[in-house]
Amino acid sequence: MATIKDVAKKAGVSISVVSKTYNNYVDVSEETRQRIFAVAKELDYTPNIVAKNLSSKKQMTLGLISSGVLNDNEKDNNAFDIFKGVYREISETRFELSINLIDSQKQKQQSYVQYCRERNIGGAILQGIRTDDQYYKELLNTNIPCVVLDIMNETENGLIGSVSIDNALASKEMALYLLERNHRNLAVVSGTKETYVNKERMKGLEEALHAHGMKLDDVDFLDADFSEEAAYELSKMYLQKTQPTAFFCFSDLMAFGVIKAIKEAGLRIPEDISVTGFDDLIFSSYTQPPLTTIKQDFVEIGKVAARLLQDIKENNLERQHIWVKHQLMARESVKTLPSV
Template structure:
């Protein structure tokens, strides 16, 4: 593969002149620029992408930071991002932060070094400094911070959770258990508040024993249900995502609990397999593809210097399936 030295030798100029001709061509004479252009064409040299980025000040690459690339919830969001990115002339680079701030910062530094133009973050596990760094074009999707000027694309987590609990109350379930996600996460705070608001507005008390926490994984839902079952007598269960709901369903069935005759279960997300389980999972549908498409459209506007709305809320839908039914205990 030809190098910059090969170009310099063929053009009869120094390597420094070749570099300047590519990065800052206005600083090189027309004669030498022509020599470099001819030499590049003759030997088939491909200019370094970083050098080209420094000249144009754009890479046409956006970084999407995920907390866990193995979590299938993000698949349709990324698909939505990519569809819009291609139309806007951008390539998408996926970065798995594996739930670490350090790894997320490494991807953010790609923008600081001009190797990427902007970021869509699907995780809130980010360095504190990013919250006040207005030089980094960033959009938060699904996750969000409160009180910081970072454009966000999200669903109404509190309102959606409230509607799910209202539905269970309408079915006669007054003893509703809840498996939360990590409570330091703003979306979990909002979903818990929606749960509490629905109960209080219905004149029902909230027993702290009805809550158990998980980490959004299948296994955490499985083990959280076992703990919850030992401390709280419930006829229905609300989980903060589908993975934990399915883990809880597995644990309940292994304990000999009939779902939904003895226990109704409601999840959140509407993952692909939610309607293919037995019983099919009642859940709050997040329109993942639309979230991704909207996030990329907002970032593209941000990169063009356009004014963008700070809070973009996408509607959800409660999908009633066979994992929930009327309370039969009376």
């Protein structure tokens, strides 16, 4: 492959002129510029990104650190959609994308900071990370710009951005949707308590309940840890002694488990029991009946994250959070009850 040296020689100029030409410096005459491009084309030359990366002060590659892709449930394609969004956005720019998928099975695990330093990574997007992840904490204390998803950054580090939907609002909307349809006996299937999204969804639920003169105590809770299996087991047991009018699930995956339990109990959805989810997985349109849920546009979230990361790098923005729009997908898993 032709290098910058070959082009320089053939064009009869020094190496740095070629470099300058490719980096839009002004001190290269139009004539020379043309000649260099002509020679480059002839020699089939393109700048070597690796060398560029090494010599250039400005970093050329961004990282995506994701725990979701390798670990998720096969029905859960969220992490992949985020990946798609990030990839699409970054491929529009001059940046390279380096991917670090975390496999919880393996303990090999490398420090995120190390991962970034080794590769001259100038900024990273983190998905599926827990706030108590030690490597995450370490990363926050560096000067590496970051965008975290589904976490609200609490530190003072101005290089950290975050992106998510407004989980509290979405949850509130969904709870109101049920309450307005006169559901009062709610079973809430919640996720992992410590997570930001779960806290927010809980908050939204509470607000909605208050709006209807109710309290959190007035509903039952099944803590299923965002697991389909756990949701199935818990709701199965729950249905043996109680029959709520609706299950309000904090994720579609858990809703699937609940739906299975309901069907196995010989009950119909939504005639006997209504069910709502959260996420809008592809499967959710195909359940019987189709699931009423909150749609998160994960591709968009990925794109927004990638853009935010670049903004942080360029403008050194203050810490900030971007809300991505969600949407309540009213399908057929919720019945309107006679007014109370």
